[in-house]
Amino acid sequence: MRADVPLAKAYLLLNHGPVTLVTSASGGRSNVMAASWAMPLDFDPPKVAVVIDRNTLTRELVDASGEFVLNIPPRALAAAVVGVGNASGREVDKWARFGLEPLAAARVGAPLVAGCIAWLECRVLPERAVERTYDLFLAEVVAASADERVFRQGRWHFEDDSLRSLHYVAGGQFFTTGTAHESAPGR
């Protein structure tokens, strides 16, 4: 069900602005956090930008490994998204606490979150100045995959409501990705 996405199409997984789960691993530890502040940065080779707060365990693991995965969760995982966004991996094993299952990634040590609808495996680009000043990480996407039920032939197909992606607001409030439209240029 999980299928590779060509790297030149990887930006499409993130282009519509869904919330992400950031997974990371180093030295036998791994973690998962929620991040809304993630976006594509380039097409091919694909790059992304994501904000990872300096006080998080994720930051420690990403700094140590130079890798992370951006996982795109579906509505079915909404409660877990809110959960991992409100707990610290320093205090609790968020995988166990929120019933999330790690899967091996193809190209990085950080795990994938099972049940997500898309995955971008990323290697951090050495831009220490913006990391230090803004907690902003720039990274190259080295592998991408998606659940074929919702992303195939380079397009999203949100037919099952429980598999729609999420757009986070604050305080446990989010929107699902809504109706698809095509629009020709014009007034």
Place this chain on the structure above:
Amino acid sequence: MRADVPLAKAYLLLNHGPVTLVTSASGGRSNVMAASWAMPLDFDPPKVAVVIDRNTLTRELVDASGEFVLNIPPRALAAAVVGVGNASGREVDKWARFGLEPLAAARVGAPLVAGCIAWLECRVLPERAVERTYDLFLAEVVAASADERVFRQGRWHFEDDSLRSLHYVAGGQFFTTGTAHESAPGR
């Protein structure tokens, strides 16, 4: 109908990942382009990150003025969003061509797009290295406002479908912002 949004709440206008229109002005010229690659970068003072390609007129105007506005368009402006994303301000007056009306901003010289549902007025932060390498602009939000029909008391209220925000994919395809949900942390 347009009401100020407190700066500490400005990130909420962009947090759910909508497509934006970037407006800019310098030396008597102004322009509007579409940008999906925009996200919050900090809460308070609010900052944003946005990718502005080096080959665009917008880039020239932003480089000259150090200012831009991120406008959040509603579904009613979808065709204009696709239009300005597929035309160059060097070749056509995109305001006139796509029937968009500029309004004066409060704190920057770049205009607001009338009929949008939210506006973030931004001043570029001096991060020339990432601008040059990645076309990535980091900026501080110096004023924010929103259409009270859809954003009030620090929350989105998408009741009118024509005023829902948009999430752009590619090739004229986009999603509207869908159903709102609340979720408590847990499985």
